[in-house]
Amino acid sequence: MITSATNTLPGPRARFPGHLMFAFRSDPLGFLIRIAAKFGDRSAFGIGRMRFVLLNDPDLIREVIVAKADQFQKSPALRQARVSIxxxxxxxxxxxxxxxxxxxxxxxxxxxxxxxxxxxxxxxxxxxxxxxxxxxxxxxxxxxxxxxxxxxxxxxxxxxxxxxxxxxxxxxxxxxxxxxxxxxxxxxxxxxxxxxxxxxxxxxxxxxxxxxxxxxxxxxxxxxxxxxxxxxxxxxxxxxxxxxxxxxxxxxxxxxxxxxxxxxxxxxxxxxxxxxxxxxxxxxxxxxxxxxxxxxxxxxxxxxxxxxxxxxxxxxxxxxxxxxxxxxxxxxxxxxxxPAWVLMRQAKEDVRLGSDSVRVPKMGIVIMSQWITxxxxxxxxxxxxxxxxxxxxxxxxxxxxxxxxxxxxxxxxxxxxxxxxxxxxxxxxxxxxxxxxxxxxxxxxxxxxxxxxxxxxxxxxxxxxxx
The missing domain is CATH 1.10.630.10 (Cytochrome P450)
Structure with a gap:
């Protein structure tokens, strides 16, 4: 069983309940930019029960969307967009x-x-x-x-x-x-x-x-x-x-x-x-x-x-x-x-990336931002x-x-x-x-x-x- 990504990677911690969710929703670009600047290519954070991994390394991004694409699915947010389109x-x-x-x-x-x-x-x-x-x-x-x-x-x-x-x-x-x-x-x-x-x-x-x-x-x-x-x-x-x-x-x-x-x-x-x-x-x-x-x-x-x-x-x-x-x-x-400023993928199973240096738990969401990379x-x-x-x-x-x-x-x-x-x-x-x-x-x-x-x-x- 893979350890939760938020326990193995550096990242921001909530100062009060709802802090990270509010920061992400109110200024998503600024939120991700600040995390990447402070914690580097591989970071993680939690919002409620959801676990997020932010990747800025092109090789890791390739793993997620190409080499191991079958181990991921669209993010919950994009699946929710079915209501719209x-x-x-x-x-x-x-x-x-x-x-x-x-x-x-x-x-x-x-x-x-x-x-x-x-x-x-x-x-x-x-x-x-x-x-x-x-x-x-x-x-x-x-x-x-x-x-x-x-x-x-x-x-x-x-x-x-x-x-x-x-x-x-x-x-x-x-x-x-x-x-x-x-x-x-x-x-x-x-x-x-x-x-x-x-x-x-x-x-x-x-x-x-x-x-x-x-x-x-x-x-x-x-x-x-x-x-x-x-x-x-x-x-x-x-x-x-x-x-x-x-x-x-x-x-x-x-x-x-x-x-x-x-x-x-x-x-x-x-x-x-x-x-x-x-x-x-x-x-x-x-x-x-x-x-x-x-x-x-x-x-x-x-x-x-x-x-x-x-x-x-x-x-x-x-x-x-x-x-x-x-x-x-x-x-x-x-x-x-x-125009497409971020990609998100949700792990369908526990996934190891970058020779096991990054571990994404099942249902964890990987964020890859074109704006940052x-x-x-x-x-x-x-x-x-x-x-x-x-x-x-x-x-x-x-x-x-x-x-x-x-x-x-x-x-x-x-x-x-x-x-x-x-x-x-x-x-x-x-x-x-x-x-x-x-x-x-x-x-x-x-x-x-x-x-x-x-x-x-x-x-x-x-x-x-x-x-």
Missing amino acids: GDGLLTSEGDFHKRQRKLSQPAFHPSRVAGYSAAMVRRSRQMAVAWRDGERIDLHEQMMKLTLRVVTETLFSASIEDEIDQIGQAMDVIVRMFSRARNPLAPILNRLPLPSNRRFVRAQADVRRTVEHFVLQNRMAGVDRGDLLSTLVRARDTGGETAVMSDDPGGAQDAASAQAMSDIQLRDEIVTLFIAGHETTANALTFALWLLSQNEDAAAKLYSEIDAAGAGRDLLSADLDHLPFTRAVVAEAMRLYP HRDPRWWPEPETFKPERWLDDTAKQNRPKYAYFPFGGGPRSCIGEAFAWTEAVLIIATLLRDWRLEAESPKPLRLTPTITLRPKDPVWMRLRRR
């Missing part, structure tokens, strides 16, 4: 998760992602054309609307222009509700007649109604429209490789006996992708564009690169190879401000400085541990939409900044809200200047 890839477990991931994988094949790029560029151009010189915008709000348009078109081959504000607000309510999942009293609070619960129920109904409408439309059409939903509707689990039904009646008949997603499974997966694909990329874009507004040299290099790409035409997925500095800007923004000076010289050039240094990349940087997680539960997100972020930035320069109205550091994602707490006011 259903049983999609983000929250599901075990064989069901493996099956759903296999069925979803064809939707993110490189050829599919390349096809989605036209919609990403088209929607970006529409926004760039609508902007006006000297206009004052809330950058985060603009990026949220843009990525919502992109994800809707690529998911459904449709537009929700008439209800984009309503759906955007509903998404915001659902994402903010995730913060309650960290509260041990969440199951009780969710049943109370609170205003927040009423707002959430309305928001959830709005999003589900929209998704279910498009699922019904797609099923009735019966054709592959080249979008994500078409791929998911037509995916079949044959028990081996995933098959996608062809338009040929014979091929469809052969696949009829294979197992497809139910309407509820489809809805939960699409809601998950709808929220994740919209929220995380919008946050990454906001941070990247804000950082560029604070760094004239980096902005000048980016302008030079994007002006040379595409020769005046709309960009294509093939142009991504000619935008290495733009990609480096996105990578550096996600290093400093990772991405700013570790051992792996990142001048860690607080925005330096996209570091991503163009092959020697530095080779000398860095793989999991010193993990904005998309890793292992069997890594983000299925990683290639989609990279393509979208690079093409949107390159398209918008061909015509525009963004000036931040305030040089003050951004205040942050760490919910299930890391997002700006306040509006990010920018002044548009035509280049």
Whole structure:
């Protein structure tokens, strides 16, 4: 039997009942930063009966999310998030998760992602054309609307222009509700007649109604429209490789006996992708564009690169190879401000890590924070400085541990939409900044809200200047 992690590792101790829970909930980023600074790569603490282990060592992080992934499950907080988004890839477990991931994988094949790029560029151009010189915008709000348009078109081959504000607000309510999942009293609070619960129920109904409408439309059409939903509707689990039904009646008949997603499974997966694909990329874009507004040299290099790409035409997925500095800007923004700022895993059994130097008891929760590891000076010289050039240094990349940087997680539960997100972020930035320069109205550091994602707490006011 493994000794409780809190008895074998250094860590904070509660000064009074509820002290650590209050500190963690009120300022999760600051709480974890202080523990890492004081106790190093391996620390532990208890909150009530729950045992937590904080790991900042890239090799130990790899053990948890890759080498010994089968010995861990999602954290209780994320499992509680099923209340918000259903049983999609983000929250599901075990064989069901493996099956759903296999069925979803064809939707993110490189050829599919390349096809989605036209919609990403088209929607970006529409926004760039609508902007006006000297206009004052809330950058985060603009990026949220843009990525919502992109994800809707690529998911459904449709537009929700008439209800984009309503759906955007509903998404915001659902994402903010995730913060309650960290509260041990969440199951009780969710049943109370609170205003927040009423707002959430309305928001959830709005999003589900929209998704279910498009699922019904797609099923009735019966054709592959080249979008994500078409791929998911037509995916079949044959028990081996995933098959996608062809338009040929014979091929469809052969696949009829294979197992497809139910309407509820489809809805939960699409809601998950709808929220994740919209929220995380919008946050990454906001941070990247804000950082560029604070760094004239980096902005000048980016302008030079994007002006040379595409020769005046709309960009294509093939142009991504000619935008290495733009990609480096996105990578550096996600290093400093990772939209996924923490990963948590709960041990299904007693687990030993790092040649037995770390012992995680059964039901213990391992915390791995991208915010902390991405700013570790051992792996990142001048860690607080925005330096996209570091991503163009092959020697530095080779000398860095793989999991010193993990904005998309890793292992069997890594983000299925990683290639989609990279393509979208690079093409949107390159398209918008061909015509525009963004000036931040305030040089003050951004205040942050760490919910299930890391997002700006306040509006990010920018002044548009035509280049």
